[in-house]
Amino acid sequence: MKRRQLLQAMAVGPWLLPALASATDSLVFTFGQTRPATQVRKVFAAGAPAAVLLCCLAPEKMLGWPWPLDEDKRSLLSPVVRDLPMIGRLAGRGSTVPLETLVALAPDLILDVGEADATYQSLALRTSEQTGLPWLLVDGRLEKSPRQLREAAARLGVQVRGERLAQYAEAILMRARNHGAALGPVYLARGHDGLETGLGGSIHAEAVELAGLENVAARLGPGGMARISLEQLLDWQPHSLLCQDASLYRHIRQSSLWQALPAVREGRVYSVPQSPFGWLDGPPGLNRLLGLEWLAAFDPKHAGALPQRVREFFALFYGMQLDEAQLQRLLAGHPGSAHG
Structure with missing residues (x-):
């Protein structure tokens, strides 16, 4: 100092x-x-x-x-x-x-x-x-997930486990930086009507941006959460929409207003898994590492690895051995997965 x-x-x-x-x-x-x-x-x-x-x-x-x-x-x-x-x-x-x-x-x-x-x-x-x-x-x-794990582990007296998780987190982040995902410019739909989203650099949009995707809301500049209009979204013309929860996904798919977006009309609307925690947000914690794997699997070259990587993540981070039925439910709706 x-x-x-x-x-x-x-x-x-x-x-x-x-x-x-x-x-x-x-x-x-x-x-x-x-x-x-x-x-x-x-x-x-x-x-x-x-x-x-x-x-x-x-x-x-x-x-x-x-x-x-x-x-x-x-x-x-x-x-x-x-x-x-x-x-x-x-x-x-x-x-x-x-x-x-x-x-x-x-x-x-x-x-x-x-x-x-x-x-x-x-x-x-x-x-x-x-x-x-x-x-x-x-x-x-x-x-900073690997450093979070190592620093917290040192203060909790679980350094061996912390190092194992940190190395796995490093591998996920490296894969995300290396290939990103094939979703094009994306819009993160949140809120009861889908018109709430994370701006550029927001902790709520961090996973998408780390995966090498364009967050269309970043065109408004940096910040946290923001409300937008459907007219603004029509101007942005995102290639894909990612919905924060299943009810919002159903709302957007069924709404006549949202049909004005080509991404909705052409079926490029995806419900992000939320169990046991949100894979891209909700909360903005280590759970988002799994979201990076989910995003990467939209690239056909990496889709086949998703089921095994989900199994590994659940076993290592959540201490849970998934059975086949649980895995199918988690990956339902992902077009790049054989479980979708």
């Missing part, structure tokens, strides 16, 4: 030093007094991306889920986490956990994964000060 930065940190108070000291890493921010990794046995996932990482990396340390999971999604997860309760979240769109409840749970660590800007650092610092509990904030960008 430069002398000027150090003096500024001292001026605002010593409680900010942990955040400023770790900011040079740009991936992991620590607040409060953390325990040695060997003593971290109970971890509270502050939000959905953190829960996915914890479920994959150290399921035996997970206290519960930040949001409710239906029975179908739970059935695709390891028994270690399948029956954990829904205990609420601290991050995301509003906290649902009173601090008294959090203290009563007595976690050894609070883990948060996702945006790591000043807003989330402030939340982490304030909560750690009020509860006396350490908070680990990890930048959740998809391209």
Whole structure:
């Protein structure tokens, strides 16, 4: 840390030093007094991306889920986490956990994964000060997945597993960069009417952009989520549409208004798998690595590998051995898969 930065940190108070000291890493921010990794046995996932990482990396340390999971999604997860309760979240769109409840749970660590800007650092610092509990904030960008896994694994005492998952994540990212997918310019349809989408550089569109595809909404510039009009979409003329959930997929396919788009008329509308977590988003966590495999399989040269790669991912990351019926349900509707 430069002398000027150090003096500024001292001026605002010593409680900010942990955040400023770790900011040079740009991936992991620590607040409060953390325990040695060997003593971290109970971890509270502050939000959905953190829960996915914890479920994959150290399921035996997970206290519960930040949001409710239906029975179908739970059935695709390891028994270690399948029956954990829904205990609420601290991050995301509003906290649902009173601090008294959090203290009563007595976690050894609070883990948060996702945006790591000043807003989330402030939340982490304030909560750690009020509860006396350490908070680990990890930048959740998809391209940084291998580092996320290694850094979190070191703090959870599961380095061997973390390295194995990190190497697999590196292989997925390399494949995505090498060949992308054959979908042409795409539109990511979200919201109840399909007119909500992620702009360029949005964490919600990150998987599509990492796969080498053009996100047509990036033409509006960088940002997060945005509302658009159907007229705007007609002007963009995306080659393919990716729907966030099955109900939206049905709406777009059946709507007379959406038939004005050639992509809809010609059947290039696809429902992104959502179990046990969204494959391209929902939440924006490690689950999106599987979405990169799904996107790559639209290229006929790589389609045949998809079923085996889905099996491998579920076994390694989710601790779940898929049977043939489960695999068929997950890949139903993918035109490049023999299971579609």
